[in-house]
Amino acid sequence: MTLAQPPHKKAKALRPGARRPAKELCSECGLCDTYYIHYVKEACAFINQQFPELETQTHGRSRDLEQENDWYFGVHQDMMTARKTQPVEGAQWTGIVSSIAIEMLNRGLVEGVICVQNTQEDRFQPKPVLATTPEEILAAKVNKPTLSPNLSVLELVEQSNMKRLLVIGVGCQIQALRAVEHRLGLEKLYVLGMPCVDNVDRAGLQKFLDTTSRSPETVVYYEFMQDFRVHFKHEDGSTETVPFFGLKTNQLKDVFAPSCMSCFDYVNGLADLVVGYMGAPFGWQWIVVRNDRGQEMLDLVQDQIETQPVMSQGDRKPAVQQSIPAYDKGVTLPMWAAKLMGVFIERIGPKGLEYARFSIDSHFTRNYLFVKRNYPEKLAAHVPEFAKRIVRQYKLPD
Structure with missing residues (x-):
C-alpha cells in the first residue's frame, strides 16, 4: 500500500531559536525545523491532541476503553520480555533496537533510518541523522536523555527520493510524524518506538547530573530502573x-520540560513496535507489538533473542497515592531513609506490568495536575480519555 499523495504544501522552516507555535509546550520534535511546519497546527501533539484518530489510522482501531490493558499499554497484539543472546557492545541494554534497524537496512526493507547520534563535542547533545549504513545506526546506540528534534531530517528523506523508511523515536515525535506521514511520498513507513518520560533540555540534564550523581562529568548514560533506583553508567x-526516594525533588521539581509534564503518551502508542524496559524484569527488555508491521520487524531478530512472557506482581495503588502529595510538595528524604525505603519497596512493591502501571499512574497524575493548574483551558481536550480513566483512580489535590 502506498502512502504517497500529490505534492504537499510547504512553508518556510522556523529559524533556530525562534518561538514555536506550541510556545512553551514545544517538545522540539523537529517538525517546525522543516517545511512541514505548514501542518504543525494539525500535527503537533501539544496543539491538537488526536489519539483515537491516529491510532485508527495506524493500527486499524483505537484503544478499547473497556479494557484496562488498553488504557495503559495502547493498541497491541502481543507483549513479551526479551534480551539479545549476544548483546551489542556498548549498547544501553542488549541492542535490540539497533539490531532491528540494521536488519531492516541490510535486507532492503528500508533505504534509510532516522535515528539520533550525538555531537562530537557532547555525548548528551542529540544529533538526528538519516542513517544509510549499519555503522551510522550503531553510532546512534545509547539513549539521549534530552529533547531531540528527530523530525528535522524529514526534508532529507524527500530530497533523497527514499520510498521505504524506518523512524526510531519517542511519543511526541511519532504523533507528529503520523499526522504528516501521508505527505512524505513514501511507499512504506516503519516506526520503532521507545517509551519516554521526563526529558529535559541540555541545561536541565546538567542540573540533574550535578545534583544526583557522584561524578557528573563521567556519566555515559543513565536510566530510572525497575528496582526503584537511578542507574548511572x-x-x-x-x-x-541512587534510590528514587533520595532524589533532590525540591531542586529538580521544575527541571523537566513543560511538554513532558503535559504528555500522556508514555508508552508510544502510535509506533508499530515498542522496545523499552518498564514492563520487564530487571535485565530484560519489554516489547510491545502493536500491529503486523511491528511483528514483521520483530521477526527479523527472533533468532538473535531469547524471550519470556510478561508477568505482573504486587499492588501499585498505595505507592502511587502516597507519591502524589510527596512530589507536589517537593519532599526529599535523607539518603539513609531513601535507601531503606528503596529496599523495602523493591522486595514487596510492584513488578513487571504492575511496575509499568505504577510508573504510568505516577506520571499521569502528576501531569494531569500540571495541565489543570497551568493550562486549565486545555485540560478537557488535551488529556485523552484513557488517561482520564487512569487518573480517576486516585484522589488528587486541588
Missing part, C-alpha cells in the same frame, strides 16, 4: 545507583 564501566 560511568566511563570506567562502573555503575552508580
Whole structure:
C-alpha cells in the first residue's frame, strides 16, 4: 500500500531559536525545523491532541476503553520480555533496537533510518541523522536523555527520493510524524518506538547530573530502573545507583520540560513496535507489538533473542497515592531513609506490568495536575480519555 499523495504544501522552516507555535509546550520534535511546519497546527501533539484518530489510522482501531490493558499499554497484539543472546557492545541494554534497524537496512526493507547520534563535542547533545549504513545506526546506540528534534531530517528523506523508511523515536515525535506521514511520498513507513518520560533540555540534564550523581562529568548514560533506583553508567564501566526516594525533588521539581509534564503518551502508542524496559524484569527488555508491521520487524531478530512472557506482581495503588502529595510538595528524604525505603519497596512493591502501571499512574497524575493548574483551558481536550480513566483512580489535590 502506498502512502504517497500529490505534492504537499510547504512553508518556510522556523529559524533556530525562534518561538514555536506550541510556545512553551514545544517538545522540539523537529517538525517546525522543516517545511512541514505548514501542518504543525494539525500535527503537533501539544496543539491538537488526536489519539483515537491516529491510532485508527495506524493500527486499524483505537484503544478499547473497556479494557484496562488498553488504557495503559495502547493498541497491541502481543507483549513479551526479551534480551539479545549476544548483546551489542556498548549498547544501553542488549541492542535490540539497533539490531532491528540494521536488519531492516541490510535486507532492503528500508533505504534509510532516522535515528539520533550525538555531537562530537557532547555525548548528551542529540544529533538526528538519516542513517544509510549499519555503522551510522550503531553510532546512534545509547539513549539521549534530552529533547531531540528527530523530525528535522524529514526534508532529507524527500530530497533523497527514499520510498521505504524506518523512524526510531519517542511519543511526541511519532504523533507528529503520523499526522504528516501521508505527505512524505513514501511507499512504506516503519516506526520503532521507545517509551519516554521526563526529558529535559541540555541545561536541565546538567542540573540533574550535578545534583544526583557522584561524578557528573563521567556519566555515559543513565536510566530510572525497575528496582526503584537511578542507574548511572560511568566511563570506567562502573555503575552508580541512587534510590528514587533520595532524589533532590525540591531542586529538580521544575527541571523537566513543560511538554513532558503535559504528555500522556508514555508508552508510544502510535509506533508499530515498542522496545523499552518498564514492563520487564530487571535485565530484560519489554516489547510491545502493536500491529503486523511491528511483528514483521520483530521477526527479523527472533533468532538473535531469547524471550519470556510478561508477568505482573504486587499492588501499585498505595505507592502511587502516597507519591502524589510527596512530589507536589517537593519532599526529599535523607539518603539513609531513601535507601531503606528503596529496599523495602523493591522486595514487596510492584513488578513487571504492575511496575509499568505504577510508573504510568505516577506520571499521569502528576501531569494531569500540571495541565489543570497551568493550562486549565486545555485540560478537557488535551488529556485523552484513557488517561482520564487512569487518573480517576486516585484522589488528587486541588
